[in-house]
Amino acid sequence: MSDQEPIIVAFVCNWCTFTAADLAGTSRYKYPPNVRLIRMMCSGMVDPKFVLKAFFEGADAVLIGGCHPGDCHYINGNYKARRRVALLKEVLAQYGIEEDRLWLRWIGASEGNVFAETVKEMTEKVKALGPTELENELVA
Amino acid sequence: MAEQNLDTVLVIGAGVGGIKAAIDLAERGCRVILAESSPALGGILSQLDYQFPNNHCGLCRMLPAWERDPASEYCMRKGLFHRNIRILPMTELIGLEGGAGRFEATLRTFPRGVAPERCIGCGRCEEACPVEVYDGFNEGMGKRKAVHREVPHNVPFSYVIDFEACTKCGECVEACPTEAISLEEKDTQAVYQAGAVILAPGCGLYDPGPPDAYNYQSLPDVITSLELERILSGSGPTSGRLIRPSTGEHVRSIAWIQCVGSRNAGRGQDFCSSICCMFALKEALLVKERSPETEATVFYMDMRAYGKEGYRYHLQSAAAGTELVQCRVHTVEAGPDGRLYIRHYLEAEGEVRERAFDLVVLSTGQASTPEMKRLAGVAGVELNTCGFAPGPGLRTSAADRAGVFWCGSATGLKDITETVLQAESAAAEAAACAGVTSESPESPSPATRDVSREIPRVGVLLCRCLGGQGRDLPWEEIRGDIAAHPDIVDVVEADLLCRPEGFDEAVRKLGGKDLNRLVVGACAPYVYDRRLRKLGAGLGLREDLVEVVDLRGTGLGTGDPREKRRLAGSVVASAVQKQKHREFPGTAVISAVRKVVIVGGGLAGMTAALTVAESGIQVHLLEKEDRLGGETRQRRFTLDGGDPVSFLQGLEERVRGHEAIEVYTGTELIGFSGEPGCFAARIQTGDKGESLACGAIILATGCREAETDEYGLGRSNRIIRQGDLEAGLAAGRFSAGDLGRVIMIQCAGSRDPDGRAYCSRICCASALKNAFKILEVNPDADIFVLYRDFMSYGFMESRYRELREMGVQFITYRPEKKPEVEVEGDEVLVRFQEPILRRTVDVHPDLLILSTGMEPSDNRSLARLIGIQLNEDGFFQEMDPKWRPVDLERPGVFACGTALSPRNMEEAVIQARAAAMRAVILLGRKTLPSSRTVSEVRQALCSLCETCISICPFEARFRDKDRIHVIPSACQGCGLCAAACPNGAAWLPMFTDRQAMGMIEGLVD
């Protein structure tokens, strides 16, 4: 599968990052087709097992996008997401899963350019890393 | 030809005020026509917001909290979707006939040139357009074409033609792939019937060019506060770097000049713009955060950071290193070194100085606009002498027209909190005027079949257009990939689904296949969402069984055909999984008790009671004392000549006479339990207890005039408080001889970090009105007002100016050098620094008046009882002070009046109506729609660890014995509980773990 483009699963919060992704998708900020969006109501809604699931299914990286601190539609869901990501990163790092395979980014609704840049940058980093070992979990 | 019915409210202007009013009315069950002269929603905020640092926004928190159509669950940049709101962009009011309850409004809609339902935002017209003009949105930063997007960062990108610039060359018509453009469109006019009208057109900002001596136009480093917002913004022209526009160098020193175009009667700007001081303090804080070494200096006359949190913010900004210089600014000139020299006069030192800065920011204030004047003329309402409209407060102005309500900055610039309050208040009045009953109509549900027990049979409908981006996709292969999915019954293709012909074709193709789920792959789902969901109706499917996925906004624009095929296939597969694994939750039912308990029978409590009662909902009004009126009973006159005594009497008569209001005097709340829509309130009158059922509660426990141990209060009968003076003046207790020389000391015990740390907001107005009264009794009285910052915000400023002109001496003092007071027998000595003589003077006044301000009633036990928070000063703490300013932490509990924040009578009335509106909206519905997402509990899996309770931001979960319960009216469906619960005992029916896992699998092929 290594000849294929890497896949980034992006869990984007409905209010800010999803809007930014749309803005990017329909404006001049083109970004690579590597990112697959899942609209969540809030970045705080991203269960860590969704992130693991994405990796086990073969995602090369996971992006979680939320509102800037202070902007969360649900007051503080993004702060809770941040703690969860801190935990995930610690555990994944133990098993050699590189730092750049899981990003948390605050991307506001008007920041289509930031979304596009983020995806571009992540795609480049992940391409350099190559595929993960996690997707082989299913095969044994 | 008139359209619509009389329970319709017409809202003019879709800025924060107009949108908030429209949403509240729509939630209340009114039909709303929201007309906006520009093509986009959001007003000044859409511009501001783009520039705010960190993009602090929060606009979405205005959206309905209790009932939310899935179509309105989007960022408001994508538009506002509510079944009761009809939005008319590019439309203005040109005629208003009839009266309250029976208006006939004539609206003119300007041609857009581009049909929004056909425009796919591809931008080919913009490329083709040969006409370039100055770009108004970016305030001179660059150019745009005649065909353009009004707000560049809004989605969807619906284009619009600027017909003033357009040469009708027709290039865009040729270029448009969807035949959306017509250059021959004309203005259209229509007449609408409406029961009430809300005018929220906003106001303009002052142009600080000549004759003002700031050299704004000639010096690039002299900018306005709005321009500084843009420079500070991460997405602004300098990417957030604080640099001088002239040289690009880092800004080492920056100065704000306050009151540019405000407090300037000579320019016809005889008012204070109210928000500029807070704005400057905020900007200074941001600068200090960005660049701690940059010197930040604010040149001001009075630092009007008034009200509940104002002084704390003032101190916070000062503590961060902002230098505050009280002075008058003469000129800004460029020096030979290229820096900017501010000449200013320091009153305390009695001298003129000059200081140099890298950047000068002008805090420009409000200005009336021709549109405000035009609109007032059409509506038949008079503006004040400065060109602003009357607010929705105490109805004292004869210039009012019944049934027409103003809100927002057209009544004077205001911050978001005050705008939202005014909008809710105006909405409450408009709803009453339009005769809306408390029974909001339930959403009509079309006949659908129950498919919850059927095996999933998913149909897929693909639109091949995708805003012009879909043309070169390998549709055959994509279709083949998708059809291979075992759950998919059929894959149907259509073209231009957004057009009637494409839509009809799709319905035809999908019929007769016995589908029970439908996935539609198209573009920009939030635009077409509701329409495409209607496809379901044709198949007998509930709306939420139709999933619309955005195939366009997913980066399909680039990549090779193989990658595009992969992407399209995976996006559809993911949606199929989501529908396949969906659950069928039952309808959440709240049986609302349509009664409201109001604690406190003062001005705010009574106003709220009347507003609630007029909507047809019962009120129990509890007053601790044995008569109604509260602290307002002490008010005998107002600054603008109003008569609060008869106003309050009239209000009490209406309250007493209203059949839906039951008044309890000598009564206190002693117990409170339950959930929103269904509370039980225990009350006690004397030794008699009683239990009242209610659906919501409003706290309006008021305030009292504060005491102080400063300035000898209580040690001489010559030393009294403003309230005592008012009572004495009203009772005629003072003769001219008693009032020969009067000294007033402002901020007695207020704005003191060791005492009352807040500004009471009303004391300066009290000093003004009492000074006027004293001068009525003794025109020769010598009056000294010793103050720190004189808070005559808004249109009060003109009264302040009048008194100065009448010879009242306003003398500042610093908190570190307060006036001294000595009591010598019957005499009182006041010693203070006299700025003109520049020495300490001793004055023996006949009366010394202390402005002690207000303090909230002691609400500690009430707060504990109800389960809400007080702020450090003892005021009730709002859930979200900006966007939901009368909602408290516990859902279904609201507050208003001076127990929530210091405010004057008019402001308290506005807040009371806002609180009443919130309660009425809550109790306006009996059930929640089935498509609404409310989290649930799988009791069999639940270990009662209460993690979900602690993580819920809305207090929507609680434990009762051995079960966790969800309060449907409080739950916002954010899913934090589900993510935090380790085993899925907390879950969201519309987004289950299985759905999420399936979607992820679908996405990763």
Next chain:
Amino acid sequence: MTNCVRLPVESGNINDALKEFFSSLLEHDVVQAVFLPMRQPDGVMVMHTLVRDPKRLEGLDPLAPVTPTSTARLLSSLTFKKPGYRIAAFLRPCDCRAYVELVKLKQADREQILLITTDCEGRLEPRDFLELVSEAGDGSAMVFHERLERDDDTLPLVRACRVCEHPVHEGADIGLRIFGSDPENELVLCAQTNVGTEALYPLGLEEAKEPEGRGKALAEIIAGRIAERDSMIKEYGERTSSFAALRDVLKTCINCYNCRAACPVCYCRECVFLTDTFRHDPEQFFRWAGKKGRVKLPTDTAFFHITRMLHISTLCVGCGQCSTACPMDLPVMELFRTAANRTQARFEYEPGRSPDEPLPLSVFEDQEFLELTAE
């Protein structure tokens, strides 16, 4: 605050002394029940037993070097609803710490518990304990102690105990002193909380001092165990430094979920891996097999272990019950402590330290983990 009492030990029989102590707690109505390790009627295995009758304390054996199942979990089954009785519970330090976590998770009650712990020398796997009993009979606890005292390397102490840096628990109400003491002749019990002081007071026991050599002995033991712990974490950090390596360690896992059943802080009533979320449709397996050509069953093995690390590694007290429970002898404790070492450090969280310390994922601060979002 230390006030200690002394229990005289006659002819090396510590259980008689302890029996008198616990019986006295019941008789003075300091508590209405005691919960402690007792030899079962077969006279061999030791299990925790709830005793209300002071005359039925025969066979108690609190220091028997075995804990066949998590006693924190057992105690929570007595207290997840307010029991209405005061209970004196005798738990090892690791179980005390696990119990504190369960209190935070609302799975247990602390108020009605008189928590008694001991300086912990460690435990044996049940089968090793049975072997010891067959040699040493009733006196196995003292034999275990003596063999440890003389650094008997042949004693198969479980690895969790060898690397346990928390051989005492200061949050318990009363602590039994072993390190640096002379249990052959006397047992010293010290109150560590006000509740402990008040519980000891009515018993009228002879006052004592902290054993003199305890501080030094404890420091040595902790230093030794930290060294062992660090070398274990280093070893397993390296052994699982890639996902493939982790899979290699887990290759014999049979998804029996015994580890989570044995874990004291894995508190779910039903593991999410046994719920519908992971009960895949048959077609799912075929899709997977279609995607990669084949699929190994059971699936979700690493998924399960990593999810458990995400759920509870911050709360892991290192008791080792997971490894004890594993039928395939997987180094579950080693994997967990290696991960927990990272996650607990990340949140500066120490499980069991204090019931007032909030669970790391239930709180947040404005300005933290800023590097995560590239700010």
